[in-house]
Amino acid sequence: MTIGAKSAALQRRLKIADWIRQHGQMRVDELSAALMVSEVTIRSDLTYLEEQGLIVRSFGKAIAAKTPTPRDRPAGISLTKALIVPMLRRAQGLIGADQTVLIGPGVLATQIIPWLADIPGIAVLLTSVEAIALARTCLDARIYCLGGEIGAETGSFDGSTALRGLDHYPLGWAVLDADALSADAALLLASKSAERLSEAAVRRAGRSIALVGNPALSLERRAAQIALSAVTDVILPGPPSNRARDILLGAGFRPIESELGGEAHFSSHARSVARQLHG
Incomplete structure (x- = not known):
């Protein structure tokens, strides 16, 4: 199947999912005719x-x-397609050719997979079972699975x-999914397995993107989290609150302007490079 055919199939399947969600149920013959x-x-x-x-x-x-609604996601924003697409487009623009990209567990991280199809020489390392079918449908690229135990709750590889x-993959990028930024300068994650995997991935990757589902600052304390300073790029679905912005700036991130949409991008990559150069 060519990339164009894969893209058409994905768009059709997304449309089917939207229709069924709106109407509650639909028959095969209705969908075929429509x-x-x-x-x-x-x-x-439908099998997919x-x-x-x-x-x-x-x-x-x-x-x-x-x-169910994603567990413990802070209230205050509904992640619509209009909010998600600019985030994914921004993340796509950061990733260069001939890179191996780790796709972390979580809905946002998984949704970047179709956006990687146009990047030449890309390879993906999948960390969840749910991402396999999407990658096979959308990508004409090298696809690897991390392996290991499959978590009973998350469907991601663990242990x-x-x-x-x-250690077997030269990671250029890691794309992670975070629920929110906390007042303690941490990225809140969905599970402890996601925390363990994220911490290991950001140590291995040259750069790491955290796709954050909520621009509002979370005041909760959660067992599953990683330090904000562990990643190099943070992309949010909208401008952060003043307090969240202060935390990002205090952690060495700087805002990166965009004309693509309403997403907000903060990067500490220049800081990381300077540290490496000055040893």
């Missing part, structure tokens, strides 16, 4: 969406899955085997 493709194609699309946990199939129809596996 999208002007065969029922065989629709069934293949079911594997992703987005729908449930039942007797010739597809029903929207009842997926000492997974962490040791990072």
Whole structure:
């Protein structure tokens, strides 16, 4: 399948998922007629969406899955496509050709996969089972899986085997998913397994992007987190609050201007390079 065909299939599947979510359920023949493709194609699309946990199939129809809200995500913002796309586009623009990119566990990190298709020589290292089907659909590239134990709750690779596996890959980039920035200058993560993997990945990668789901500062203390200073780039879905901005600046990050959308990008990469040069 060519990259163009993969992109068309992905767009069709996203449209199907949106329709089913809006209507609660739809029949195979309805989707076939609406999208002007065969029922065989629709069934293949539904198989993919079911594997992703987005729908449930039942007797010739597809029903929207009842997926829970991401655990402990701070209130105050709804991550719509209009907010997510500029974040993913900004992250894509940072990653250069011929790089190996670790895709951390989490919805935001996984969604960058289709955006990597146009980067020549790219290779991806996947850390969750859910990302495998999406990568195979969207990328004509080298795809690696970290391996190790599969976490029962998160579906991501975990344990000492997974962490040791990072040593086998020359990571150019790590793309991580964080719920929010805390008042303690930490990035709040979804689970302890995500914390262990993220800490190991940022030590191995040349640069690391944290896609943060909420621009508001979180006042909670959470067991799963990594230090803000561990990453080189932070991308938020909108301008941070004044207090969050102060924390970013205090940690050595500087704002990077953008004309792409409403996302906010802060980077400490220049600081990291200067430290390396002056040893």
